[in-house]
Amino acid sequence: MLRALIYLLPLALTIYAFIDCLNTPEDEAKHLPKVAWVFIILLFWIVGPIVWLAAGKLRQVPEGGRTPSEWHRGSRRQWVAPDDNPDFLKSLKDENEKDETVLKDWEADLRRREDELKRREGGPESTPPAS
Template sequence: MLRVLIYLVPLALTIFALIDCLNTPEDEARHLPKIAWVFIILLFWIVGPIVWLATGKVRVPPTGGRTPSEWHRDHRFEQQTAPDDDPEFLQSLAKENKRDEQLLKNWEADLRRREEELRRKEKGEEPQDG
């Protein structure tokens, strides 16, 4: 059992370090290009992964409550606000409401005009242009 662990622990460490290296953006790999780190991890079976984990990557915790995947995706983060706190969004809603209210008034006026025309036709009157 101990013999198996002697091989499995370094293998797991190597796999973990390799995946971590491959998922790291190029600009966050320290001291060497990322491809060089991949070769070091694969060629130097025990030492390579340990060196990568110790010095090969800029390790700064994410700020602002972001998860690591969001942190790495794009380095140009803007502070996001909730829609109900965003004044531009609230102004756009007010504009949309005014536009929708005007559209509804126009539809209601058109409906009243058409209903009036139908009543006149039922009574036998000629429709008035207006």
């Protein structure tokens, strides 16, 4: 078990440092370009990740939020179920009204075409009703 730990611990450290390096913006990588840090982490299996974690990255939080978790902190709102969300319900109502108008237009067009076909055939019901 101890032999496995000797290999798994550096592997976990390398994977963590590699992912951390990839998620770090280029301007926050210190001393070297980010690509160089990736090669150092992957080539020097134990030393590379330790050096990256110790000296390769700015550890202070930049203003404006640079990580995905910081992007969502400022815009966190209370979640509302769709049945209780007035904006969602209004969008459904608007969509239904739009669909109904399209359906009415289609029905009117169908009636017009049917009347036109009846007139062409010259059938007895081809005379339009008097108004």
